[in-house]
Amino acid sequence: MPASKKTIQRSFLIASATLLTLSFTAPVFAVTADASPTASPSASPSATPSATPPATMSSLGGERLGRPGNQVNLGGGAPVLPADITARSWIVADAESGDVLAAHNAHWRLPPASTLKMLFADTVLPKFPRTTSYKVAPSDLAGIGAGSSVVGIKENETYTVHDLWLGVFLKSGNDAVHVLSSMNGGVRETVKDMQAHADDLQALDTHVVSPDGYDAGGQVSSAYDLTLFARSGLQKKDFREYCSTVRATFPGTTAGNKKGTSARASSEIRNTNRLLSGDSDITPYQGIAGVKNGNTTNAGATFTGVAERGGKVLLVTVMNPEKKEHNEVYKEAAQLLDWGFQSAGKVEPVGELVAPKGVDTTAQPGANASGGASPGTGSGTGTAHTSTKPVAASTAKGGSTGIGVALGLTGGFVALLAAGVFLVNRRWPLPDLMRRRR
Numbered sequence: 001m002p003a004s005k006k007t008i009q010r011s012f013l014i015a016s017a018t019l020l021t022l023s024f025t026a027p028v029f030a031v032t033a034d035a036s037p038t039a040s041p042s043a044s045p046s047a048t049p050s051a052t053p054p055a056t057m058s059s060l061g062g063e064r065l066g067r068p069g070n071q072v073n074l075g076g077g078a079p080v081l082p083a084d085i086t087a088r089s090w091i092v093a094d095a096e097s098g099d100v101l102a103a104h105n106a107h108w109r110l111p112p113a114s115t116l117k118m119l120f121a122d123t124v125l126p127k128f129p130r131t132t133s134y135k136v137a138p139s140d141l142a143g144i145g146a147g148s149s150v151v152g153i154k155e156n157e158t159y160t161v162h163d164l165w166l167g168v169f170l171k172s173g174n175d176a177v178h179v180l181s182s183m184n185g186g187v188r189e190t191v192k193d194m195q196a197h198a199d200d201l202q203a204l205d206t207h208v209v210s211p212d213g214y215d216a217g218g219q220v221s222s223a224y225d226l227t228l229f230a231r232s233g234l235q236k237k238d239f240r241e242y243c244s245t246v247r248a249t250f251p252g253t254t255a256g257n258k259k260g261t262s263a264r265a266s267s268e269i270r271n272t273n274r275l276l277s278g279d280s281d282i283t284p285y286q287g288i289a290g291v292k293n294g295n296t297t298n299a300g301a302t303f304t305g306v307a308e309r310g311g312k313v314l315l316v317t318v319m320n321p322e323k324k325e326h327n328e329v330y331k332e333a334a335q336l337l338d339w340g341f342q343s344a345g346k347v348e349p350v351g352e353l354v355a356p357k358g359v360d361t362t363a364q365p366g367a368n369a370s371g372g373a374s375p376g377t378g379s380g381t382g383t384a385h386t387s388t389k390p391v392a393a394s395t396a397k398g399g400s401t402g403i404g405v406a407l408g409l410t411g412g413f414v415a416l417l418a419a420g421v422f423l424v425n426r427r428w429p430l431p432d433l434m435r436r437r438r
Contacts, residue, residue: 051088051322057107058205061224062351065106071350072102078346082335086322088300089223090332092340095231095306095313098353101340103223106351109205110319112221113294114149114172115302116213118229119206119221121168121239123197124184130162130238140182141175145214148174151269154253163251169242170271171250172294177212187211201356203228215298223317228353230291230304230315243290246270246277274330275305282327285334293329301329307337314340 059066072081081102089105100106138155151166151173153159159179167176181190190211198206203225209216233239252265271277273293275285287307294302300320307314316336321328 053088053105053108057105057109058222058224060107060202060204061100061354062349065100065103065224065351068105068108070102070104071106073348073350074343075346075348078343079339082332082339084323085332085335087318087320087329087332088322089317089319090336091223091227091315091317092336093227093231093315093353095234095315098231098355099349100351100353101314101343101347101349102336103350106224107205107222108319109207109220109222111215111219111296111299112206112213112226112319113215113296113299113302114213115226115229115292115294115304115317116208116211116219116221117168117172117177117294118226118233118292118304119194119198119203119208120177120180120190120211120213121165121242122229122233122236123194124180124190125165125233125236125238128161128180128183130160130165132161133158134161134164134179134183136179137182140179142178143187144174144178145210145212148212148214149272150175151250152252152267153179157251157254159251165238165242166245166248166250166269169292170245170248170269172272172292174212174214181211198225198229200358201225201228201232202354213294213296213299215296223319224353226302226304226317226319227315230306230317231353232356233291234306240290243273243292244276273303273305274327275303275307275334279327282330282334285330285337295329303329303333305333305337307341309341310344312341312344316340 053068055068057066057068064071070081074080085104087104089108089110091103091106092101093099094101135158136153136155141153141155144150149172151168151171153164153167153173153175161180161183164176164180167173168180178187181187184190184193187210191208194211195206195208198208203221205220205222206225207218207220209219213219233243247268247270249266250269252267254262254264256262273290274282275288276290278284285305285307287309289306289308291304291306293304302317302319304315304317307316314337316333318329318333318336321332323332325331
């Protein structure tokens, strides 16, 4: 089939799915007493979350993705899906091609918890060079939800943007999110920017209320959308660095000493993504390179991860396992990743991760394949847009990353480059794709 005909069909599918999605209403769910102050007063939560997916969900990315339950096309020699996955929603996708290998309630709109910080980072990270210093005002830390995860930012202390992003990614610090939001014009402006970026990414299941993912009335996303956020963020070199950092040094409080001079303490922070950093009952996953975890009262445990093995890079998102054992969300994510790597080339996709608005997926791959690419932020053509805003790209100092030497593009994409042909219009490869874990 000619590429232009494919593009027309794909555009029609996306337009139809968009109209269908816009007709949906977000599911009702419980909200903590200290929900974000940015929550809409019109949002009226119910007493308990629903344990049943809606009968009608978006079919963006493929009709199968709008169906409830497991969706998979097993070919000869493909292993069956793990039997003990209890998450309400999950997805396994090829990070390069965008093929969805299998899914379960992929478009179910659920509270996202701190996995929403992927959208926050993808939206705000390009705006400020990492060396920029900022002195925290008391007002910057106002409105942080009770019980929030924090990295320990203190008012009247100065931090670099690099420090703040380490706090966001490693400790899921809502205090770091609020400081960066203040730099961006405030929480409300940041929420507005995030929603606009989500719309540009065609993450149509997502409604943003708080920038940090804290439980708030009406705030929802989906496994499909969270995977879009991760895929977009991984286009950025700094995003890849921060989300793969296992441990780093974070500045503390400045205090005087007996000699009359002041000194600033520091402490080590460790990534709470247990597939990256490990825990008492779980070891780091082979090939893991990020991305983000979350856990709140309403969302339960949520997680999006990216891993590479044998030239394959997979994305997995798991939302709210019903089984409440310790680190269950990571254990189920690891099982799904294992299945995905074992199933490579043995399953037919059940859908695809759509490209951002304005991305010409039929164009020849070209000079935009760089670590600073920022899809969905420009108006040019090609496999990814180049951001008009600065993206800091220097290597982290004082931190230990879970990724090592750059792989560059995988062999399959290199072959396409050599042939000078971009045959499959849905392909949207990741530039400077991934780095191998030491």
